[in-house]
Amino acid sequence: MRVFSSLKYLLCGACAGFLMPGVMAQETHRFDEQTLSTVHALSATALESDLAYELTRSLTTEIGPRLAATEQEARARDWAVAKLKALGFENVRVESFDMDLWTRGASVFEEAAITAPFPQHLHATSLGGAAATPGDGLEAEVVFFASYDDLLAFDDAADALAGKLVFINDRMVASRTGEGYGWANRKRSRAWFHAEDRGAVGVLIRSVGTSSHRFAHTGMMSRLDERTAVIPALAVSAPDADQIERIHAAGETLRIRLQTSAGWRGEATSGNVIAEVVGAEAPEEIVIIGAHLDSWDNGTGALDDGAGVGIVTAAAKLIMDSGQRPRRTIRVVLFGAEEVGLIGARAYAKARSEDGTLANHIIGSESDFGAREVWRLTSNVGAQAHSFFDAMHVQMQHLGITRGPNSGGGGPDMLPLQELGMPVARLNQNGEDYFEYHHTPNDTFDKIVPAEMAQNVAAWTMFTWFLADSELTFR
Amino acid sequence: MRVFSSLKYLLCGACAGFLMPGVMAQETHRFDEQTLSTVHALSATALESDLAYELTRSLTTEIGPRLAATEQEARARDWAVAKLKALGFENVRVESFDMDLWTRGASVFEEAAITAPFPQHLHATSLGGAAATPGDGLEAEVVFFASYDDLLAFDDAADALAGKLVFINDRMVASRTGEGYGWANRKRSRAWFHAEDRGAVGVLIRSVGTSSHRFAHTGMMSRLDERTAVIPALAVSAPDADQIERIHAAGETLRIRLQTSAGWRGEATSGNVIAEVVGAEAPEEIVIIGAHLDSWDNGTGALDDGAGVGIVTAAAKLIMDSGQRPRRTIRVVLFGAEEVGLIGARAYAKARSEDGTLANHIIGSESDFGAREVWRLTSNVGAQAHSFFDAMHVQMQHLGITRGPNSGGGGPDMLPLQELGMPVARLNQNGEDYFEYHHTPNDTFDKIVPAEMAQNVAAWTMFTWFLADSELTFR
Numbered sequence: 002m003r004v005f006s007s008l009k010y011l012l013c014g015a016c017a018g019f020l021m022p023g024v025m026a027q028e029t030h031r032f033d034e035q036t037l038s039t040v041h042a043l044s045a046t047a048l049e050s051d052l053a054y055e056l057t058r059s060l061t062t063e064i065g066p067r068l069a070a071t072e073q074e075a076r077a078r079d080w081a082v083a084k085l086k087a088l089g090f091e092n093v094r095v096e097s098f099d100m101d102l103w104t105r106g107a108s109v110f111e112e113a114a115i116t117a118p119f120p121q122h123l124h125a126t127s128l129g130g131a132a133a134t135p136g137d138g139l140e141a142e143v144v145f146f147a148s149y150d151d152l153l154a155f156d157d158a159a160d161a162l163a164g165k166l167v168f169i170n171d172r173m174v175a176s177r178t179g180e181g182y183g184w185a186n187r188k189r190s191r192a193w194f195h196a197e198d199r200g201a202v203g204v205l206i207r208s209v210g211t212s213s214h215r216f217a218h219t220g221m222m223s224r225l226d227e228r229t230a231v232i233p234a235l236a237v238s239a240p241d242a243d244q245i246e247r248i249h250a251a252g253e254t255l256r257i258r259l260q261t262s263a264g265w266r267g268e269a270t271s272g273n274v275i276a277e278v279v280g281a282e283a284p285e286e287i288v289i290i291g292a293h294l295d296s297w298d299n300g301t302g303a304l305d306d307g308a309g310v311g312i313v314t315a316a317a318k319l320i321m322d323s324g325q326r327p328r329r330t331i332r333v334v335l336f337g338a339e340e341v342g343l344i345g346a347r348a349y350a351k352a353r354s355e356d357g358t359l360a361n362h363i364i365g366s367e368s369d370f371g372a373r374e375v376w377r378l379t380s381n382v383g384a385q386a387h388s389f390f391d392a393m394h395v396q397m398q399h400l401g402i403t404r405g406p407n408s409g410g411g412g413p414d415m416l417p418l419q420e421l422g423m424p425v426a427r428l429n430q431n432g433e434d435y436f437e438y439h440h441t442p443n444d445t446f447d448k449i450v451p452a453e454m455a456q457n458v459a460a461w462t463m464f465t466w467f468l469a470d471s472e473l474t475f476r
Numbered sequence: 477m478r479v480f481s482s483l484k485y486l487l488c489g490a491c492a493g494f495l496m497p498g499v500m501a502q503e504t505h506r507f508d509e510q511t512l513s514t515v516h517a518l519s520a521t522a523l524e525s526d527l528a529y530e531l532t533r534s535l536t537t538e539i540g541p542r543l544a545a546t547e548q549e550a551r552a553r554d555w556a557v558a559k560l561k562a563l564g565f566e567n568v569r570v571e572s573f574d575m576d577l578w579t580r581g582a583s584v585f586e587e588a589a590i591t592a593p594f595p596q597h598l599h600a601t602s603l604g605g606a607a608a609t610p611g612d613g614l615e616a617e618v619v620f621f622a623s624y625d626d627l628l629a630f631d632d633a634a635d636a637l638a639g640k641l642v643f644i645n646d647r648m649v650a651s652r653t654g655e656g657y658g659w660a661n662r663k664r665s666r667a668w669f670h671a672e673d674r675g676a677v678g679v680l681i682r683s684v685g686t687s688s689h690r691f692a693h694t695g696m697m698s699r700l701d702e703r704t705a706v707i708p709a710l711a712v713s714a715p716d717a718d719q720i721e722r723i724h725a726a727g728e729t730l731r732i733r734l735q736t737s738a739g740w741r742g743e744a745t746s747g748n749v750i751a752e753v754v755g756a757e758a759p760e761e762i763v764i765i766g767a768h769l770d771s772w773d774n775g776t777g778a779l780d781d782g783a784g785v786g787i788v789t790a791a792a793k794l795i796m797d798s799g800q801r802p803r804r805t806i807r808v809v810l811f812g813a814e815e816v817g818l819i820g821a822r823a824y825a826k827a828r829s830e831d832g833t834l835a836n837h838i839i840g841s842e843s844d845f846g847a848r849e850v851w852r853l854t855s856n857v858g859a860q861a862h863s864f865f866d867a868m869h870v871q872m873q874h875l876g877i878t879r880g881p882n883s884g885g886g887g888p889d890m891l892p893l894q895e896l897g898m899p900v901a902r903l904n905q906n907g908e909d910y911f912e913y914h915h916t917p918n919d920t921f922d923k924i925v926p927a928e929m930a931q932n933v934a935a936w937t938m939f940t941w942f943l944a945d946s947e948l949t950f951r
Binding site (some may be wrong): 058062063064065066119120121122124213214215216239240243244247248251300301441442443445446447448 | 533537538539540541594595596597599688689690691714715718719722723726775776916917918920921922923
């Protein structure tokens with residue numbers, strides 16, 4: 002299908018012009034004309050395409066929230082299979098897995114209120130994995146911790162916080178990279194057992210996220226091996242955390258009432274949806290591009306991660322429609338159960354270890370950071386591939402993309418594969434307002450800017466073509 | 477107390493330099509040096525003061541939401557009386573009045589969901605005055621109206637919408653003046669009876685307001701004389717209205733389920749809180765500066781109108797503390813029950829008509845548009861006072877304030893007095909993001925910028941002093 006394939010990998014040394022495919026990492030990598038023609042045509046087509054936007058519209062409109070292992074997530078898998086088949090993908094299939102189901106209970110709204118000294122309703126939401134209150138709620142005195150570290154440093158006697166409700170007030174700062182998120186997440190992930198071990202009856206945290214809006218930010222708590230929380234754990238919105246902080250600063254003792262029926266509901270089924278554009282020359286070699294199909298239950302999962310589903314699916318589809326086919330297989334994986342602990346990604350990695358195709362995974366990347374513009378290309382690949390990535394970046398500069406370091410990950414669902422040795426790369430998106438919406442009811446389709454999403458698809462078509470049409474190894 | 481009072485009103489004609497107090501509106505008005513010294517000292521003090529901010533902090537933290545005629549509004553009156561007395565105001569009192577109480581019911585959260593074709597939860601809130609659904613809710617097919625005008629133009633037979641749920645999709649556009657609000661409010665105020673008269677079982681509107689966040693915007697519906705709604709009427713957030721619009725645009729018929737216990741609860745008591753800085757020379761002459769103490773139940777009423785309470789109270793207090801006293805009385809009125817139909821303002825105007833002091837109300841103004849900076853001075857006064865306002869404006873230019881037209885109102889609670897002949901003026905605030913927060917859970921204290929609020933107080937101290945220390949009539 003392609004021409005000039007033997008001329009594809011031109012490496013131009015600082016002092017030599019001869020051909021030497023696939024090695025000499027410190028040399029400048031040059032793509033052949035056919036490759037450049039293909040990727041720039043893909044980029045131009047993608048910038049005019051609304052396919053990603055329309056896929057995300059369809060998913061969020063027709064399915065909406067899709068919490069892992071729920072009926073809604075199953076409907077999302079059916080949606081994905083139907084869409085991927087209709088778009089002409091090959092080998093469309095679902096790989097199911099069983100997991101523990103956690104849900105919030107009857108309503109996405111849970112009750113929380115300051116009862117003393119100044120009664121006031123709070124906007125709160127249970128954290129994933131948290132337990133229910135007693136049926137008629139619980140009310141307790143608040144112990145205020147300015148930070149998670151203050152809780153860690155607190156008296157660790159088993160009754161040090163007996164009967165008390167822990168409140169933790171750490172703030173997250175917005176950034177383009179979103180890198181404050183991991184640090185801020187410590188309280189969300191781990192405060193519950195530090196509180197439980199000190200006798201507390203519940204945990205309340207200032208929402209992770211940077212929003213000043215009155216939405217509480219949900220998200221998963223960590224398990225400690227098989228141990229799960231026996232106390233309720235909720236986040237309150239930033240304005241409500243401010244209210245608690247103001248009352249505490251005035252020297253008053255707060256009492257708060259909570260009522261939630263959150264909890265674990267036994268085993269249920271989730272799954273990963275897989276589809277392929279089979280490679281022309283080395284179909285057994287896999288470039289995996291992913292996103293996750295599940296979302297939190299409070300928004301409609303538009304930015305997290307309906308956008309990623311749209312972006313990677315559209316990128317693979319535009320390549321499929323280009324009239325050319327790369328030498329390697331492009332495998333689109335729409336993971337299940339990402340939000341609740343990368344459960345789909347772990348199931349995928351385990352299955353590939355078992356079926357012996359792990360080593361065939363040449364490189365992988367995920368789109369899972371909203372729909373704002375891609376601003377940086379990072380890689381985590383062997384030295385022999387650095388110049389290849391540098392040269393890829395040069396071709397992507399017209400999209401406003403800079404070259405980032407050769408470190409870091411390929412997105413959350415790539416982590417289990419990366420841990421098993423798969424190289425990864427990432428197209429970093431501008432995250433400066435991602436945590437305004439993330440994991441709240443506010444994660445809805447209207448937050449996506451079509452032109453920014455199209456720029457993502459353009460970057461992904463180029464990125465995916467370069468990687469899938471290469472003979473290079475990235476390990 | 478003041479010096480040079482006989483020299484206060486210097487009018488400098490285009491061709492004459494002689495003194496001529498209080499007349500010749502087309503002439504340039506000049507203030508005496510003592511007045512200028514006083515107002516600029518007040519402005520400088522106000523710009524450094526956090527009194528308004530602290531008052532608003534206290535009201536929203538210690539009381540929070542304060543729906544008209546509820547126990548929370550009564551607590552706010554107690555708070556106001558205590559604060560005003562502690563600040564040294566004179567003649568602090570409450571004028572109570574009875575009114576019909578409407579409440580949302582047990583929770584600020586009400587249930588709304590699309591049931592077909594794509595089941596999804598909606599963020600919705602009853603409009604003030606709306607009725608309850610049956611106890612177990614109602615579910616009906618939606619009739620989609622792109623605009624309120626489309627509903628008006630629809631078949632007006634008594635069964636034209638029998639059994640149907642009306643949805644109206646008008647959008648409001650943001651502006652500095654907020655002037656799209658009145659137009660957008662038509663659907664909120666009046667759609668219910670157009671729907672009822674055509675047999676509809678409920679009304680749902682795209683939220684008034686400009687927010688793209690997932691908060692529904694509440695607000696009062698109009699009464700038709702003594703007629704009140706017998707059907708439920710709710711607003712959905714903009715993202716949820718988008719969802720309804722997308723499904724409708726796809727040619728699908730929607731069904732929506734609603735459940736709310738909103739309704740009228742019989743007669744209850746509200747009241748206006750009044751406090752004064754008694755005038756030095758003409759204490760019977762009243763310059764009224766107002767704000768309203770009640771708020772909607774979903775936010776904490778920080779911008780609407782805790783900010784106004786803080787601003788006018790602080791302005792009067794700073795004048796009181798200046799060591800000087802204007803010739804007229806400054807009357808601070810913190811109105812009750814503004815949100816639900818200017819009931820406090822009407823009670824105040826009626827009481828003044830009855831006690832014969834209406835004519836003593838020289839001029840009035842209200843702060844009720846958030847806490848962003850004042851950018852314009854408007855007036856609605858007799859021609860003899862135009863040059864006075866123009867000259868006031870010149871002195872306020874250092875605050876970034878422009879001169880607006882001699883038309884319009886003095887704020888919502890000034891309307892009943894204005895209708896009875898009282899002149900009004902207004903310090904227009906920047907409203908470009910006011911309707912992002914207004915009448916939603918998002919109206920909280922963190923949205924206030926201290927420096928912008930201090931600029932308001934500076935403007936109000938100058939404005940209030942100029943008007944209260946004048947001998948001019950404004951009718």
